[in-house]
Amino acid sequence: MTTVAEDSELAGLRDALGLLKDREQVAQRLLESSAKHSFDPDKELDWDAPVEDGKWFWPPELVSLYDTPMWRRMSEEQRHDLARHEAASLASLGIWFEIILMQLLVRHIYDKSVTSAHVRYALTEIADECRHSMMFARMIEKGGAPTYPVTRLNHNLARVLKTVSTTPGSFACTLLGEEILDWMQRLTFPDERVQTIVRGVTRIHVVEEARHVRYAREELRRQMVTAPRWERELTRVSSGEAARVFSIAFVNPQVYTNVGLNRREAVAQVKASGHRREVMQSGAKRLTDFLDDIGVLRGPGRRLWKSSGLLA
Numbered sequence: 238m239t240t241v242a243e244d245s246e247l248a249g250l251r252d253a254l255g256l257l258k259d260r261e262q263v264a265q266r267l268l269e270s271s272a273k274h275s276f277d278p279d280k281e282l283d284w285d286a287p288v289e290d291g292k293w294f295w296p297p298e299l300v301s302l303y304d305t306p307m308w309r310r311m312s313e314e315q316r317h318d319l320a321r322h323e324a325a326s327l328a329s330l331g332i333w334f335e336i337i338l339m340q341l342l343v344r345h346i347y348d349k350s351v352t353s354a355h356v357r358y359a360l361t362e363i364a365d366e367c368r369h370s371m372m373f374a375r376m377i378e379k380g381g382a383p384t385y386p387v388t389r390l391n392h393n394l395a396r397v398l399k400t401v402s403t404t405p406g407s408f409a410c411t412l413l414g415e416e417i418l419d420w421m422q423r424l425t426f427p428d429e430r431v432q433t434i435v436r437g438v439t440r441i442h443v444v445e446e447a448r449h450v451r452y453a454r455e456e457l458r459r460q461m462v463t464a465p466r467w468e469r470e471l472t473r474v475s476s477g478e479a480a481r482v483f484s485i486a487f488v489n490p491q492v493y494t495n496v497g498l499n500r501r502e503a504v505a506q507v508k509a510s511g512h513r514r515e516v517m518q519s520g521a522k523r524l525t526d527f528l529d530d531i532g533v534l535r536g537p538g539r540r541l542w543k544s545s546g547l548l549a
C-alpha cells in the first residue's frame with residue numbers, strides 16, 4: 238500500500254519523465270529540420286554585389302521616427318540614411334544578444350547528458366548563432382554605418398545576467414531578444430523596396446530563428462512547471478526588467494546624431510509616436526500572449542512589462 242505522499246511523489250516523477258521525453262522529441266524534430274534547412278551565409282549570399290541605389294536598408298515603417306513630425310520634415314535621402322543606421326544598430330543589438338545567448342546555452346547544457354538530442358540541438362543552435370553574428374557583422378560593414386554598442390551599464394548588466402542567470406529567466410530573455418526582431422525581419426525579407434543583401438540576411442535569420450524560438454518556448458514552458466516557486470517569481474520580475482531595458486536600448490540614439498538630427502528631440506518624438514508604440518506592441522504580441530499563457534506576466538513583473546511599452 239502506498240501513502241498519499243508517496244502517491245504524489247510518484248505522480249511528480251511520472252510528470253517529470255513525461256516532460257523529459259517531450260523535451261527529447263522536440264529536440265529531435267528541430268535537429269531534423271536543421272539538417273534540411275540551414276544556411277552558410279558566406280556562400281549563400283552575394284556579398285560582392287554593389288549597394289542598390291534608392292533601396293532601403295530597413296523598411297521605412299519599421300524605422301523609429303517613421304510618421305513623426307520630424308520624419309515629415311526629413312528629406313528622402315536623410316530617411317534612407319536613418320534606415321541604414323538603424324539597420325546597423327539593430328544588427329549590433331542582435332550580435333550582442335546572440336553572444337549572450339551562446340553563453341547561456343553553453344551553461345544550460347553543462348550538466349546534461351551529452352548524447353541527448355536536447356544537448357545536440359543546443360550545440361546546433363550555438364553554431365547557428367555563430368554564423369548569424371558573423372553575417373550581421375558583414376551586413377553592418379556592407380552598409381557603411383558604424384557598429385552601435387549598447388551602453389556601458391547595459392553591457393555590464395548583461396555580463397552579470399549571462400554569468401549567473403538561472404535557466405527560466407535566461408529563456409524568457411532569449412525570447413525577448415528573438416521574437417520582436419524576428420517579427421520585424423518577417424516583414425523585411427519579402428519587401429522589394431529593401432536592399433537584396435538585407436533581404437537575404439533576414440530570410441536566413443527568420444528560417445533558422447523559428448527553431449530557436451520553438452526550443453526556447455518549449456523549454457521555458459517546462460521550466461515554469463518544474464522550477465521552484467522562488468525561481469518562477471524571479472523570472473516574472475527579471476523578464477519584466479529585461480523588457481524595460483530592451484525597449485530603451487532597442488535603437489541606439491546615436492543613430493539620430495549620426496544622420497544630423499537633434500538627438501534629444503528625436504528620442505522624445507519616438508517616445509510620443511503612436512505608430513512606433515503600435516509597431517513595438519505588434520512585434521511583441523506573439524511573445525506576450527505566450528508568456529501570459531504560461532504564467533510569466535503576473536504580479537509586479539506585469540507592471541514592468543507595461544512600463545516597457547511592449548504590453549498593451
Ligand SMILES: [Fe+2]
Nearest residue numbers: 335366369446
Ligand atoms: Fe540568430
Ligand SMILES: [Fe+2]
Nearest residue numbers: 366415446449
Ligand atoms: Fe537565435
